[in-house]
Amino acid sequence: MKKFQFQFESVLKMRRHKRSLCRQLLGEILQTDQRLIEQKQQLEQLRKEQFQEIRLRQSKGLVDIDGAANLRFYAGQLQAQIQTVIANRKLVEKQITICKQTLARAEQDVKALEKLSDKYRDQFHYEQNRKESLELEETWSATQQMGVAR
Numbered sequence: 001m002k003k004f005q006f007q008f009e010s011v012l013k014m015r016r017h018k019r020s021l022c023r024q025l026l027g028e029i030l031q032t033d034q035r036l037i038e039q040k041q042q043l044e045q046l047r048k049e050q051f052q053e054i055r056l057r058q059s060k061g062l063v064d065i066d067g068a069a070n071l072r073f074y075a076g077q078l079q080a081q082i083q084t085v086i087a088n089r090k091l092v093e094k095q096i097t098i099c100k101q102t103l104a105r106a107e108q109d110v111k112a113l114e115k116l117s118d119k120y121r122d123q124f125h126y127e128q129n130r131k132e133s134l135e136l137e138e139t140w141s142a143t144q145q146m147g148v149a150r
Helices: 009-059 065-149
Strands: none
Touching: 009 065
16 A cells, blocks of 8 residues: 655644744743843842842931932942833833744644645545455456356
């Protein structure tokens, strides 16, 4: 019996590979997004600590203008870094959206070819079964004719 060979198998493999790459890229982008979230939290915590230090120094009754100015300057730098992280997250969110759309299209492409493969496979098996049935019928008919001829 012949074995089924899908004529577009190479295209299907290529599309599966593309889908796999899309999944991998999406995973990497999601990891980047998670790292940015954690980085933002760390920066916000550092900034909060700077303001707590300023308040602590002022509550003692002594005003250290240079120290407070340095802490405020550092807190300002942290705020700028936080804004940079927020901007980077917006870019990453756009990349996630694009990647998800591309992955959805790649998934559809693979499913369409798999459906076509299934259709061709079913048709192949139907034809094979029909041929086997005809051969069996012809063999049976030939044996019956030989039995009658004797």
